[in-house]
Each structure stands twice: as structure tokens, then as C-alpha cells.
Amino acid sequence: MMSKSRALTKSLVAAVVGLSFCAGAAIAEYPDRPITVVVSYGAGGATDFQARIVTMMSGMEDKDGKPVYLNGQPMVIVNRPGAGGQVGWNKYVEQAKPDGYELAAYNVPHFIAQSIVFPKKVKYNIDNLEPIANWGADPAVLIVNKDSPFNSVQDLVDYAKANPEKVTVSGAGLYVGHHIADLQLDKAAGIKTKYVPSGGGVKALQFVLGGQTMAGFNNLSDAYRSRDRLKILAIADLERNEFLPDVPTFKELGIDVDDSSVNFRGIMALKGTPEPVIQVLADKVPAMFKDKKVVAKMQEGGSPSRVMTREQVQKMWKERQAYLADLLKDLRKDE
Amino acid sequence: MEFIHYFGEVFAPANFLILVFGTIGGLLLGATPGLSPTMAVALLIPFTFQMDPAASLIMLGAVYTATVAGGAVSGILVNIPGAPANIATILDGHPMAKKGRATEALHYCFISSFIGGVIGVLLLIFFTPPLAELALRFGPAELFWIAIFGVTIIASIGGGSVVKGLIAGAVGLWLSTIGYNPVLGEERFVFTDHLAGGIHVIAALIGLFAIPEVLTLVGGAATSRSKVEYAELSTHSVWRSFAYNISRVKALTIGSVVGSFIGVIPGAGGQIAGLVAYDQTKKMSRDPSAFGKGEPDGVIAAESANNAMVGPSLVPLLTLGIPGSPTAAVLLGGLLINGLFPGPDLFTVHAKVTWTFIDSLLVGQLLMMIFGLMIARYSVFVTRVPKHTMAAAVIVLAVFGTYSVQNSVSDVMVMLVLGTLMYFASRIGFSAAPLVLGLILGQLTETNFLQGRMIAGDDAWGYFFAGPINKIVIVMCVLSVAYSVYSERGQIRRRRAQEAT
Amino acid sequence: MRIVFGRRLAVALLVVLVAGLLFKVSYFQENLEAYLFPAVVAATVLCLSLLSLAREAFDLCIDDFQPFPIGRQWPVIVIMIGGVLLIDTLGMYSTTFLVLLLVGYWYSPEEALRRRLVQSVSMAAGFSLAMYVLFSILLNVQVPRGFLI
Numbered sequence: 001m002m003s004k005s006r007a008l009t010k011s012l013v014a015a016v017v018g019l020s021f022c023a024g025a026a027i028a029e030y031p032d033r034p035i036t037v038v039v040s041y042g043a044g045g046a047t048d049f050q051a052r053i054v055t056m057m058s059g060m061e062d063k064d065g066k067p068v069y070l071n072g073q074p075m076v077i078v079n080r081p082g083a084g085g086q087v088g089w090n091k092y093v094e095q096a097k098p099d100g101y102e103l104a105a106y107n108v109p110h111f112i113a114q115s116i117v118f119p120k121k122v123k124y125n126i127d128n129l130e131p132i133a134n135w136g137a138d139p140a141v142l143i144v145n146k147d148s149p150f151n152s153v154q155d156l157v158d159y160a161k162a163n164p165e166k167v168t169v170s171g172a173g174l175y176v177g178h179h180i181a182d183l184q185l186d187k188a189a190g191i192k193t194k195y196v197p198s199g200g201g202v203k204a205l206q207f208v209l210g211g212q213t214m215a216g217f218n219n220l221s222d223a224y225r226s227r228d229r230l231k232i233l234a235i236a237d238l239e240r241n242e243f244l245p246d247v248p249t250f251k252e253l254g255i256d257v258d259d260s261s262v263n264f265r266g267i268m269a270l271k272g273t274p275e276p277v278i279q280v281l282a283d284k285v286p287a288m289f290k291d292k293k294v295v296a297k298m299q300e301g302g303s304p305s306r307v308m309t310r311e312q313v314q315k316m317w318k319e320r321q322a323y324l325a326d327l328l329k330d331l332r333k334d335e
Numbered sequence: 336m337e338f339i340h341y342f343g344e345v346f347a348p349a350n351f352l353i354l355v356f357g358t359i360g361g362l363l364l365g366a367t368p369g370l371s372p373t374m375a376v377a378l379l380i381p382f383t384f385q386m387d388p389a390a391s392l393i394m395l396g397a398v399y400t401a402t403v404a405g406g407a408v409s410g411i412l413v414n415i416p417g418a419p420a421n422i423a424t425i426l427d428g429h430p431m432a433k434k435g436r437a438t439e440a441l442h443y444c445f446i447s448s449f450i451g452g453v454i455g456v457l458l459l460i461f462f463t464p465p466l467a468e469l470a471l472r473f474g475p476a477e478l479f480w481i482a483i484f485g486v487t488i489i490a491s492i493g494g495g496s497v498v499k500g501l502i503a504g505a506v507g508l509w510l511s512t513i514g515y516n517p518v519l520g521e522e523r524f525v526f527t528d529h530l531a532g533g534i535h536v537i538a539a540l541i542g543l544f545a546i547p548e549v550l551t552l553v554g555g556a557a558t559s560r561s562k563v564e565y566a567e568l569s570t571h572s573v574w575r576s577f578a579y580n581i582s583r584v585k586a587l588t589i590g591s592v593v594g595s596f597i598g599v600i601p602g603a604g605g606q607i608a609g610l611v612a613y614d615q616t617k618k619m620s621r622d623p624s625a626f627g628k629g630e631p632d633g634v635i636a637a638e639s640a641n642n643a644m645v646g647p648s649l650v651p652l653l654t655l656g657i658p659g660s661p662t663a664a665v666l667l668g669g670l671l672i673n674g675l676f677p678g679p680d681l682f683t684v685h686a687k688v689t690w691t692f693i694d695s696l697l698v699g700q701l702l703m704m705i706f707g708l709m710i711a712r713y714s715v716f717v718t719r720v721p722k723h724t725m726a727a728a729v730i731v732l733a734v735f736g737t738y739s740v741q742n743s744v745s746d747v748m749v750m751l752v753l754g755t756l757m758y759f760a761s762r763i764g765f766s767a768a769p770l771v772l773g774l775i776l777g778q779l780t781e782t783n784f785l786q787g788r789m790i791a792g793d794d795a796w797g798y799f800f801a802g803p804i805n806k807i808v809i810v811m812c813v814l815s816v817a818y819s820v821y822s823e824r825g826q827i828r829r830r831r832a833q834e835a836t
Numbered sequence: 837m838r839i840v841f842g843r844r845l846a847v848a849l850l851v852v853l854v855a856g857l858l859f860k861v862s863y864f865q866e867n868l869e870a871y872l873f874p875a876v877v878a879a880t881v882l883c884l885s886l887l888s889l890a891r892e893a894f895d896l897c898i899d900d901f902q903p904f905p906i907g908r909q910w911p912v913i914v915i916m917i918g919g920v921l922l923i924d925t926l927g928m929y930s931t932t933f934l935v936l937l938l939v940g941y942w943y944s945p946e947e948a949l950r951r952r953l954v955q956s957v958s959m960a961a962g963f964s965l966a967m968y969v970l971f972s973i974l975l976n977v978q979v980p981r982g983f984l985i
Contacts, residue, residue, distance in 0.1 A: 036978050042664075049668040052380065078742045078978050079377075082532030083515040083522075090531065091743075121522060168790050174519075196789045197518055199782065202664070206601060206657045212474035212790060225656050225676045300674030367970075378975045496900060498888045502851065505881045509858055512874040521870035524861065546916075553912050553943050554905040723943035724959060727936050730916060731963050734932070735970075739977045744923050751916055763847050764900035781873040 030100055030277050031073045034059075037267060038096070038104040040088025042081040046138070046201060046219060046303070047265055051105045052077055053297045054135040054305075057288050069288040070280075075103075084173045085110055086122060093124040098270040100277035103132065108264040112320050113175040116328050126317045130273060133286040134266035134308035134316070136298065139237035139259065140181040140217045141247065143208050143230045148215070153234045153253050156215060160191035167193045170207040170216035172200050175328070178217035181236045181261035183327060188256040219263065220244065221302045236261045243304060260323050264306075266313060282310035338460050341690040344389065345698050353390050354695055357397030358702045362710060364398070365405020368541050368729075369736015371418035372402040372662040378739075380669055388673035388685075392692040395669045397699045399662055403641055404448040404703050408710065411440045411634075412717045413729060415544045419536060419775060420641040422768055423609035425544075426492060427626060427633030434629050437714050442576035443631050444638045445707030447587060450580075451639030452700040454591040455598060455646030460693060463650050466599050470651040470659065473600050475787035476799045480808035481600060482780040485607050487815040488614040489769045496764055497823050503765045507773020508780070510534055517778060518785040529745035536606075538737045538746040539753055539774050543767040545733040546754020552726040573708055583635050589616045590636040594643030601651050601659045606775050610768075612640030618818055624826075646696065653677055653689070841895065848885070848892040855885040911942050927982025929964055936960035 037055060041047045059074030061067055080088035089104065089111055096102040106129070115125035142153060150156045160167045171178030174197045182195045193215075198204045201219050208216040209229055223232055224243050232247050237259045240249060250257035267285060269278060288294065289307045298305040308316065344350060364375040375398050383391030406417025411428035424444060431440040458466065473481075489504030490497050513524045514533020525531055580587075593612040616636035617626040626633050648659030649666075656677035658664035667677070673688075675681060681689045720728070737750045757767055791798030799805065855878070862878040865871040919935040926934070940956030971977045 045664075045668075049671060052668075076976065076978055080741055080743065082741075086515075087532035165792070194789060194792070196786055198786065199517065202657060202667070203602070206471070206655075207474070209655060209657070210471040210474055222656070225678065228678060229655070297674075301671040302676060378977070496888075498884060498891065499900075502855075502881060502884045502888065505877055505884060506858075508877045509862070509874055509881060512862075512877070516870045519867075519870045521867055523871065523874065549912060549916075550904075550909050553939075554909050721945070723940060723945070726912065726943065727939045727959060728963060730912075730939065731932055731936060731967055734920075735928075735967050735979075738928070738979060739971060739975070742978060744920065744980065747923070748920050751920055755913055759904065762902045762904045777873075777877075784873065 029071065030280050031070055033101065034073050035070070035075045035101050035103060036078050037075050038078050038080055038088055038092050038102070040080055040082075040085035040092075040105070040107075042079055046221065047105060047107060048077065048079060049301070050136055050265060050298065050303050053301065053303075054289050054294050056297075057291045057294055068291075069284045084114070084176065086114055086118075089114075089124045090122065093128055093270065096270055098272035098274075100269060100273050100281065103267050103269050103281075104129075106131070106264075106266055106268045107176075108266075108317065109180055109260065109320050109324055110176050110263075112317065113180065113324050113328060116321075116325050117175055126321050128271045130269045130271055130278060131310055131313035131317060132267045132269055132278070132281045133289060133310060134264055134313050135289045135305060136265045136303055137306035138177075138219045138221055138263040138265070138304055139235050139241060140177050140261045140263070141220050141223045141235045141244070142181075142185070142215060142233045142250075143205075143218055143223050144215045144233060145208055145211050146229050146231060147211070148231060150215065150233070151231065153250070153255065156233065157189045157191055157255075160189070160193055164192045165194050167191075167215060168196050168213040169193045170196045170198055170204040170213040171218070172204050173197045177261040177263040178204065180324070180327065181217045181257065184236070184257045184261065185250070185255065187327075188250070217261075220304060224302050241304065243302065260320065260327070264308075264313075264316065266308070278310075286310075337686070338690050338694055341687065342694050342698075344687065344691040345393070345695045350390055350393055350691070350695070353386075353394050354397050354699055355702060357394040358401045358699055359706055361398040361401025362405035362408070362703065362706055365402030365417050366408040367736060368409055368415045368417055368545060368732050369537060369740060370402070371406070371537055371740075372399055372420070373418075373665055374537075374740060375399075375402045376662055376669070377665045380665065383669060383673070388675060389688045389691045391669060391673060392675075392688065393695040393699075395666055396692055396696050397702075399666065400452060400642070400645055400696060400699045401703045401706075403645060404445060404452075404638070404707055407444045407448075407634075407638055408441065408714075409732075411444065412437060412714055413725070414548050415729065415733075416540060419540055419606035419771070420609055420644075421637075422540070422606075422771055423492070423613035423637035423640075424634055426613065426637070426768060427628070427630045428637075430627065430629035431631065431634065436571070436629065437718065438711050439571040439576055440631070440634055441711035441714055442571065442573060442708060443580050443634045445704045445711065446577060446580045447590065447635040447639040448642040448707070449700050449704035450587055451591045451594055451641070451643035452645060452703070453697065454639075455595050455643040456693065456696045456700065457646070458595050459646035459649055459653075459696075463654055466647060466650045467654040470599050470601055470657065471655070472802075472804055473602070475783040475790060476802070477804045477808065478600070478602055479780060479783040479787055479799065480805055480812065481597075482776050482783060484808055484812050484815065485611065485772065485776045486780070487812050487819070488610060489772055490819045491614050491617060491822075492610060492768050492772065497819070499764050500766065500769045503760075503767075504769035504773040507770040507775075508777040509773075510539070510770075511774045511777025512781065516785075517782040518789070529748050531745070532741075534749055534753070534774065535740055535746055536771075536775055537740045538750045540771055541733050541737050542750035542752075542754030543757045543771055544754075545729050546751060547758040547761055547767065549726045549729050549733075550755075550758045552722045552729070555722065579631070580635060583632055585619065586616050586632040586635040587639050589619065590639030591643040594640030595647045597640075598644035598647030598659055599650055601657050602779070607772070608644045609637040609641040610772060612636045614815075618822075623822065642700070653681055654679075844892050844901065845889075847901075848889040852882070852885045852889050855882040858882070912939055915939055915942075923980055925982055927984075928979035929968055929981075930983040932967060933960050933964045936963050 039048050039051050055075035058070050061072055092104045115122045144150045169182050186193055196213055201222050204216055205218050205222050207213045234250050235247050236257050237249055286307050286309050364370045376395055403420055406421040407424045410416040410421045410425035411432050414425055414429040416422045416425050428440045490500050513530055515522055590612040594608045597608040613633055613636050616632055617623050648663045651657040651659050652663045658667050675685055734747055737747045788795050859878040859882045862871055862874040915935055915938045919931050922931045937956050937960040940959045944952045946952040
């Protein structure tokens with residue numbers, strides 16, 4: 001009888017010790033199970049498709065069977081689309097655990113702009129999220145149909161000055177990079193255009209191709225693929241892009257539209273994730289994004305990649321927050 | 336005729352094997368409620384990372400083709416459409432199964448899918464450039480009228496009272512407005528967090544059909560060993576089905592033409608192709624009252640339409656990078672990952688991959704029919720499952736299928752609540768098909784209406800009524816409504832005459 | 837005949853009430869632009885429901901009511917709703933097993949208790965396993981995990 005209960009106590013102690021040991025080891029050996037990455041857009045969209053490419057190496061092993069990044073644990077994409085990303089990100093900050101096993105993909109300026117325009121409805125902002133690394137940057141470009149009478153930004157601006165609110169400009173949605181770019185263009189050129197939000201980048205592109213809208217802001221990657229049927233007038237970035245070396249930036253044309261609308265995509269974690277875990281991710285994830293195979297696939301897919309480390313992204317988030325808060329201060333909703 | 340040269344590639348052992356497995360897998364996935372073609376293709380994209388471009392596209396194409404047809408299996412056998420595209424199939428497919436003609440219904444389904452599918456792919460091969468031009472002409476105004484045309488068929492698919500069908504359809508339209516306003520971003524009617532993001536069409540589809548089925552099954556399960564209620568299953572030879580199916584030229588033609596046309600229109604999607612074809616076939620039939628009670632023409636028209644949609648939906652995708660259907664949108668990701676940019680390059684620089692892919696679609700249609708007909712033989716097993724086991728199976732499939740659409744437990748909740756309410760509504764004469772159609776069309780109507788208004792500015796009237804396509808579709812809407820009114824008056828007159836005698 | 841007529845009139849009235857509620861929440865909103873479409877649709881529902889009420893009142897409709905054996909159906913509704921509420925704590929697979937077990941046991945036509953239990957456990961385990969293989973292994977869908985698995 002006695003020996004039985006002692007054995008029980010012993011095994012209990014062993015179990016407790018074992019458990020606490022495991023807990024200690026969990027940080028040391030993070031990650032020891034697959035990591036999910038929430039993508040707030042539907043499967044097949046640009047964000048989803050790039051997220052799948054850049055995370056594809058995390059589960060890989062090298063020739064000797066040794067894990068390359070993140071202990072060979074795969075990153076699994078989970079799509080939670082809805083309302084321009086608000087559904088996925090809201091659920092993420094409300095329901096995910098800050099343990100480093102639930103990450104999310106971010107789109108800047110989308111989520112920052114949403115947190116500014118809808119301060120009540122939107123539960124996320126740059127203060128409750130931790131950037132890990134950035135994989136890509138897709139600048140917005142101003143496009144018109146091949147048959148359009150506009151041959152330059154100046155043509156469009158002149159027409160818009162003569163006909164206020166007549167120029168229709170399509171874009172992927174409200175308060176996404178395309179919308180910001182249009183707001184900036186209006187402000188910088190002193191014109192009034194009519195922004196038509198559509199269900200996504202491809203749909204917005206279709207509006208321009210089909211002549212439904214006079215012009216459009218779209219992702220460089222999508223416009224690049226359809227360049228035979230479009231005129232790409234200008235790019236909303238600080239420098240020209242390697243994919244489209246002949247397209248001038250707005251700044252070159254004397255219109256003060258900077259890179260605030262560039263669509264940055266990357267991976268973030270929740271605030272409160274243990275520091276060692278963040279360190280592991282901040283260390284390994286950018287290296288993974290720079291993997292030869294990842295870069296090659298991104299290049300093939302026409303997706304401009306721009307790998308940024310955690311520190312760089314932190315800085316970029318802060319700058320965007322300050323700029324967008326100023327630009328969008330007249331657009332605040334639900335307050 | 337360039338495509339003929341590349342058939343050899345399709346029959347290369349590795350590619351052919353992938354095609355066979357893709358087709359079988361697609362049929363099985365399609366038969367699982369909730370795993371719609373869009374889902375199935377999206378879930379398989381990661382697997383293509385390790386394949387060469389031709390093989391991965393062959394797999395995705397085969398899965399696309401086969402899931403569309405496979406969705407009819409669960410629809411016919413258990414009254415749960417595998418995907419929105421199969422709603423029209425069950426209207427007559429399930430009644431046929433209840434009369435013991437399940438095998439026959441499945442035969443028609445696969446044979447018609449094959450015929451429609453081949454016509455669709457041939458259109459893709461021969462008429463890509465003009466069809467691409469046509470696709471671009473559909474802007475918000477045109478799509479708005481197409482959606483309205485869809486609304487006009489609500490009345491005729493209800494079965495039973497026209498007013499109740501219309502009410503159900505309008506409630507469906509209203510339900511689709513829950514969540515964010517698609518253009519203005521305003522959040523509407525979200526009184527609980529479960530509704531954030533709105534009601535997903537597939538979650539609703541599963542709930543509205545599967546849950547009433549579960550309740551019917553358990554409600555009828557007697558204490559003795561009772562089986563699902565089917566009349567004694569009659570066997571039906573494949574060849575007889577073939578002969579009959581091919582003789583139904585009118586249903587096949589309407590199905591294939593409507594399916595191909597709707598497939599080309601970007602954004603309309605195959606979801607309504609089957610329903611529009613079904614409706615047209617019913618209206619042009621000599622005996623419209625036979626529809627909804629197990630008329631093979633209903634199955635033939637619906638299935639030939641939803642597979643005819645596959646080929647043309649790839650036209651705007653391959654030439655312009657604009658997907659014609661939600662599934663084609665996911666397929667775009669598959670193309671890009673392999674470095675294949677939609678556009679003229681696809682047919683010159685990457686001709687080998689592109690034509691091999693298109694050829695594999697043709698061969699895939701044939702394989703789909705062969706394996707489908709083989710599966711049809713085993714449908715007899717479903718009819719031997721005890722009711723309570725069937726109810727349990729439907730619950731599990733409904734829950735998992737709904738969850739996997741957006742990885743959301745809230746969707747499962749919405750699915751259950753909608754389904755339970757639908758069951759009681761169906762007991763008082765409201766049917767699920769018009770409700771789902773309303774839900775599908777709601778977003779299409781509202782989005783295009785608001786976008787059209789924004790684009791048009793002051794001259795909204797001129798914008799929505801300008802252009803030949805708008806005018807044609809408006810005339811079709813008017814005719815469709817006029818016919819419904821006319822046929823209902825005829826029915827009332829006939830009933831009065833009956834009562835008088 | 838009277839009773840049937842009264843019941844149908846009551847149902848038609850209920851439909852009008854629901855339609856009125858839809859109209860109320862859709863029409864009386866601050867931002868009319870954003871609620872334009874639902875307001876138009878809700879107005880249509882209201883008109884149609886009034887039309888349906890009028891037709892019922894003049895007895896122009898055929899009787900399309902069907903009975904429902906709620907006595908046999910309420911357990912499955914309770915089990916399903918309860919199951920969904922448990923998914924987040926128990927995980928998808930444990931909940932599935934539990935729901936299947938309960939549904940299988942409750943509705944089993946088997947008389948003998950032991951066989952009934954064995955049959956429902958094996959069915960629940962079989963279906964759960966099949967779902968696990970299909971969704972977690974083959975399709976790699978991430979489902980909530982919890983108790984045991």
C-alpha cells in the first residue's frame with residue numbers, strides 16, 4: 001500500500017519536473033511544431049500567393065536532412081478573408097495566443113489606415129502587433145487603357161482640372177495603398193478625381209482594361225503582367241522599379257506623391273510574444289525570405305521582393321502611422 | 336490546330352498518372368459538401384510547388400473539371416449540393432433518386448457534364464480572342480443586369496407558390512447584405528461577432544440543404560432498422576442512358592450555350608450557370624410542370640451548363656489575367672507560381688505548357704465521365720446506409736466542409752442556425768433554392784449597382800441603359816418576368832377549370 | 837378546414853412581422869447610402885409578404901404545410917448547437933467524436949444496450965478518423981485542436 005502511493009508521488013514529481021523542463025526547453029527549441037500564418041485575404045490573391053511562396057522553405061531540409069530554418073517546422077497559411085482584411089486581423093488580435101505559433105501576414109498601409117479610419121471597429125494597431133520581417137513591396141502605379149487619350153500624368157491632370165470629379169480611378173478597395181495614392185495625387189496636383197473601390201486588384205485592373213474607368217491605381221506586379229494592354233503613366237515610389245525601368249516616378253514629374261502608398265507585405269506576431277521567440281523569428285525569417293529559391297519564385301511571379309529586418313519594419317510602421325494619421329484625419333469614421 | 340501536336344504530352348506516363356489521380360481525387364473532393372472546386376484547387380496549390388509547370392497545371396485543371404461534376408453526386412444522392420454550381424442539379428436529380436432512379440440520374444449527370452465540358456474547352460481552343468474581347472465589355476452596368484436576370488429566375492425555381500419563392504429569394508438578397516457594404520465599407524447588421532464578414536455563400540449553402548436533410552432523416556428514423564427512403568433501386572444500363580441523353584438535344588444545347596456564355600463573363604461565375612440553364616430549359620419545355628419532380632432534362636441542362644462553364648471561364652484568365660470564376664481566380668495563383676504570366680506569351684513562349692494544359696482539360700473531361708460512371712454504380716451503397724448513420728455522416732461533412740471554407744467556427748455556427756431555421760421554413764412552404772440564389776446574387780447586384788453609380792456620376796440612367804449588351808440583357812429580363820406571369824396565370828386558369836369539373 | 841385556414845393566416849402574419857422587422861432595421865439608418873440596397877430589398881420583402889397575406893385571407897392558396905416531428909428532432913438540434921459551442925475548448929476532432937457518439941446512440945434503432953453502444957462508438961471513431969485523414973493529413977487544413985488531439 002505504502003510503496004504504491006510512494007510510487008505514485010514519485011511519478012507525479014517526475015511528471016512535474018518533466019513538464020517544467022519541457023516548458024524551459026520550449027523556448028530554447030522554438031519552434032517544435034508547425035506555425036500558422038493568418039492571411040487576411042482570400043486564397044489566390046496577390047498577398048496569399050506571395051505568402052505561400054515566401055514561407056515554402058520553412059519546412060524544408062537541406063541535402064543532409066538537417067533543417068535549414070525554424071527547425072524544419074512548416075509555416076501553414078490560414079486564409080481568413082473579409083472586409084479588406086479587417087475580419088482576419090481583428091480575429092487575430094482577439095483570439096490568437098502570443099506564443100509564436102500563431103503569426104499573421106500584414107499589409108501596410110492597409111491595416112494602419114484601417115486602424116486610423118475606424119478606431120472603434122478595428123481592434124488592431126501598430127501598438128498591439130510586433131513586426132517580424134518584410135518580404136515584399138508592391139508600389140502602386142497609375143494606369144490607363146491602351147486606347148486612352150491620356151499619354152502622360154500631365155494629360156490626366158489637365159483634363160481633371162477642366163472637368164472636376166469626372167475622372168474615375170479604380171483601385172482595390174477603401175484605404176488600401178491604391179486609395180492612399182489617389183488621395184495623394186488629388187492633394188499634390190490640386191485636382192478632384194472619383195475613386196471607385198472594387199473587390200480586389202484584379203477586378204480594378206479589369207475596370208481599366210475594359211474601359212469602365214478612365215484610369216486606375218494598381219499593383220505594379222499586376223499592371224506589369226498586363227503591360228501590353230495598358231499605358232503605365234507613373235509609379236508612386238521614390239525610385240524607378242527594376243521591372244518597369246521606363247516608367248517615371250511621380251516625384252520626377254514634379255508631383256509630390258511619395259512612397260506612402262507602397263504595399264508592404266510581411267509577417268508579424270502579437271505583442272506579448274516572449275522576447276526569445278521574437279529573436280528567433282527576427283533572425284531566421286528574413287534569411288528564409290532571402291533564400292535563393294524564394295527569390296527566384298518571386299521573380300518568376302513578377303512580385304517585387306524587398307526583404308526588411310525587424311528593426312527596419314518597426315521604423316517603417318512608425319513613419320507610415322504618422323503620415324497616414326495626418327492624411328486621413330478628415331476621414332475618421334465611427335467616432 | 337496547334338493543340339493537336341501536344342496531345343502526346345498529356346499521355347506521357349507521369350502527366351497521365353497525375354491526370355488520372357487528379358480526376359479521381361477531384362470527383363471525391365467535389366462530392367464532399369463544402370469542398371467546392373474553389374476550395375479544392377486552393378488546397379492543392381501548395382502541392383504544386385514541387386512539380387514541373389505542365390504537371391501542376393494538369394493536376395489543377397483535372398481537379399477543377401472533376402470537382403464541378405463531382406458536386407452533383409452528393410446533391411443527387413443526399414440532396415446536398417457539393418458546390419453552388421450544383422444547386423440546379425438537385426432540383427430534379429434528388430427527386431429522381433427518390434424514385435429509385437439514382438444511378439440513371441448520375442449517368443445523365445456525368446454524360447452531360449462531359450458533353451458540356453468538351454464544348455466549353457473547344458470554345459476555349461478556337462474562339463479565345465473574340466471571347467476575351469467580349470469578356471472585357473462586361474462592366475458594372477452589364478453585370479448588374481445579368482444579376483437582375485438571375486433574380487428573375489428566382490420565381491420559377493422555387494417549386495410551389497410563386498409568392499413564397501419570391502419572398503425566399505428576396506430574404507436571400509437581404510441576408511447577403513449582412514457584413515460590410517462591398518463598396519462603401521460600412522458594417523451592416525452585425526449584431527454578433529459571428530456575423531463579422533457576412534454570411535459566406537458556401538456556409539449558407541451547406542446549412543440550407545444539409546441541416547434540413549439531417550432533421551428529415553432523424554425525424555423519419557423509426558425504431559426499427561429503417562433505411563433511407565428510396566424506392567427499390569432500378570439498375571439502368573450505361574448504354575441506354577447514353578442513347579437517351581444524346582437524344583435530349585434541346586436540354587444539352589441550352590445547357591452548353593448558357594454555360595459557355597456565363598463562363599466567359601468575369602465575376603458572374605459558374606454558380607448561376609446551372610440555374611439559368613435549368614430555368615431556360617424548363618420554360619422552353621413542352622411540359623414545365625414535370626420539372627422539380629424528377630425530370631431528366633433538368634439534370635442534363637444543369638450539368639452540361641456547369642461544366643461547359645469551365646473552359647470559357649479560362650478565356651479571360653489566360654489572355655488577360657482576369658479570372659472568369661472564383662475557381663479560375665485561384666488557378667491564376669497556380670499559373671503565376673509557375674512563372675506563367677497570362678497574356679499572349681502564354682500561347683507563344685510557353686505554348687508547350689499552355690496547350691498541354693488545355694489538351695489535358697479535354698482528356699480530363701473524358702476521364703471524368705468514365706470514372707464518374709464507375710462511381711455511379713456504387714451509388715447503391717448510399718441507399719443502404721441506415722438513417723441515423725446517414726444523419727451523422729451529413730452532420731460531420733457539413734461541419735468540416737463549412738469550417739474549412741475560411742477556417743472559421745463562426746461560419747459553422749451561422750451554417751447551423753440558418754439550416755435549422757430553413758427546415759422550419761421549408762415546412763411552411765418556403766424552399767431553399769431561391770434563398771441561396773438570392774444570397775449568391777445579392778453581392779453581385781449590390782456591388783455592381785453601387786460601382787456603376789459611382790462611375791456614372793450624374794447620368795446614372797444613361798449609364799445603366801447604354802450599349803447593346805445592356806439592352807439585350809434588359810430585354811431578356813423583361814421576357815423572363817413576362818413569361819413567369821403568363822405561365823402562373825395559365826396554371827391558375829387550369830386549376831380553376833379542374834375545380835369546375 | 838377552419839383550423840388549417842387559421843394556422844395559415846397566422847403564419848402569413850408572422851411572415852409579415854418578420855418582413856416588417858427587416859424593413860425597420862434596414863430603412864431607419866443614418867447612412868442611407870450604405871443601406872440603400874438592403875432597404876430596397878426589405879421593402880420588396882414587405883410588399884410580397886403583404887401580398888401573400890392578402891392571398892391567404894382570400895383563400896387563394898393551396899395548402900403546402902407539412903408536419904414536423906419536433907419530438908424526435910430536438911435532441912439532434914441540441915447536440916449540434918452544443919457541439920459547435922464546444923469546438924473551441926475540446927478541439928474539432930474530440931467534439932466531432934462526441935457529437936457523432938451522441939447522435940448515433942440516441943437515434944440507433946438497436947434495442948440491446950451493449951450493441952447500441954458498440955455500434956455508435958465504432959461509427960463515431962470511424963467517421964472522426966476519416967475526417968482526420970481527409971482534412972488534417974491529405975488537405976492540411978488547420979482545425980482547432982484541444983482535448984487529446
